[in-house]
Amino acid sequence: MLKRAEKLAEVILRHSLKVKKGEKLTISASDFSSLELLEPLYEQAIKLGALVNLDIFTGNFNVGRADFGNFAKIFYKNASKAQLEDVSLYSLQTEWADKVVKIVSIHDKNFLKEIESNKLTVRQSSLRPVSDKMLQKPWCLTYYPTKALAENSEMTLDEFTDFYYDACNVDYTKMDAEILPLQILLDRGKRVEIKGDGIELSFSIKNRLSLGVDNGKHNIPDGECFIAPIEDSAEGFIEFELPQIYNGNEVEGIRLEFQKGKVIKYSSKSNSKFLKSIFESHEGNKRIGEFGIGMNKKITKYIKDILFDEKIYGTVHFALGMSYPYKRGGGKNQAPIHWDMIKDLRHKGSSIRVDGTLIFKDGKIMK
Template identity: 25%
Template sequence: MSFDRVFDYPEVLKKPAMAAMQHAMKLKANEKVLIITNPVRDVALISSALYDAAVELGAIPTIVIQPVKTLVDFAEPAVIAALETEPDVVCSISAEKLGKDKKRLTNPEEYNGQKYYHIHDFLREGKKTVRSFWSPSITIDTFVRTVAIDYIELQKDCSKVAEAIKNGEKIRVTAPGGTDIEFSIAGRKPFVDDGNFSEKGEGGNLPAGEVFISPALESAEGTIFFDGSISLVEGVAVPRTPVKVEIKNGYVSSITGDDTAAEQLEASLKSGEQTALERIENGSFDKKTGERFAKNARHLGEFGIGLNRAADIVGNMLEDEKVYGTCHFAIGSNYDNDAEALIHLDALVKSPTIEVIKEGKSITIMKDGELIL
């Protein structure tokens, strides 16, 4: 029996789709694969190509399609229910975001003393029963250029950077655009997004290509000039002139700049604060939780180093934050889950010099955008 295909995707998607499933996920025969997407052309076509690649490798894929979700929207109940079946592999191919887990924002899962506010995080980071990749706002152009890459080279670069940061005490970042900021990383471990998601509990973006870490709570001091793209609650801004962000005691104290991107970033932070407080009023959060989430909407939650040599700044943060020769900071939630927020807004700094203080010595990781390890 034969059927007419609903999604007749371009031939160029076959190679990166197979690279994602075969090289990044190391997909095995009979594994169950859940692909979550939206009824939007690029992500739907990419998802269809991934579905076929999974079938070719002998796996059992399922696609679930939901409306487009922003950073502060809830995922559809059917999506959460599909995740609760605990598939072996999860692929989130969204036009914007996967969506929040309404049930667990109110009643988080607890595992080994840690609270999880999303079923995906609980299964991957907590129980470690799934492995996954997520590609928010992915386009066909980005998928084709940046996914079928030399993963051995990328993994070597990521390993060197992660090893340099590991057990570090402090990081200082300067850049020609005016950035000069320091923050503690004492007690923090670096995360590696190198495109190797072959074991349960592993996961990251595709395109891959960054090493990132959560600054120690309330430790960051200095000034960041965002002169690359800036993610917002909805969309991405590419400033014509740098946006100046002052950080005091780990929190954004002011945002200034001649570009409208400065106003958009400030509005996005306010949205993150207000949405958290509104959830106290509607009963989704208790008062203490809502106030904590609102406060952390201005906390410096992430520092990352881009290492994908095939990536370009295109106004799409999924790709932009991976660009070799850049670094990025995120305002909002962190990856150690001790500064929860409803937002996580990445923004780029070009050509940084990155130094880590380790055992009292300064180690330069990147100089003017060039990796020198």
């Protein structure tokens, strides 16, 4: 019987990326704390005959994703505009690789809290073209359990590690079969209506395609079905009872009102200055780039980490800003951010309808 780290390495290489002999594979890790997973991943890739670039400390295209053992904080605190704009190394790595796997280790969730937001915007905007190019290739991302993630989740490290592997090592083929009917409904749909405590929102998905099948292809753990709303179509409001986090900034009690696809009013119970800076920095940040439904039944607890939280069965999420450049799940909204916000619909009276047909009720997908 394979150990859980070896099993996960096999899932990533054989299911997610389908690595073959002679392919150029970049294995990118934030640091060496993920050695338990990194070693079997590297060993199995070599045995498969891949040409492997083992990259430590560099390969991440989301500025708030990993602290790189405090090196990221040092960089953003001291970097000049020219240094923030230089992404030449990332370009070379992206050009070289046929496929990419990223292992992210987070040791300080708030490492960007004291960094000027304009610096992060410059860096993220500079990385965007390289990121878009990487997204067109087979890629897979996972986080690795750390003490910081465990504490953030209010678990011990052992508990969080068990939770991590349980959520990651699921039967993704079976999950795909469960999600396929939902994907077909969204593909054929024209308008989505969502109602429940703190939400009354509708938007068009006409001629857009959803992405639900192929779970475990990009994110580990996985388990969602998502689609990009038509950019000027969202009408209504959302109140988020859960704290929402972006680049280490936590905002509680967010309320958003939409008209013609755009946020026209917003408020929060905390960190309103940060929320204001998001909406004032770019017009694209005021529109929804993604709507998703969580489908992983092994993930039940909100832990303030989007890779897990957006997969919680019975929740939905809305990403403000950038749409993905995909045929399935993709849209046209351009923005420097992609801020996923989680809305919990696991309560009586919640519903999602597509063209009037009930597809979700009281936190459960209708069969």
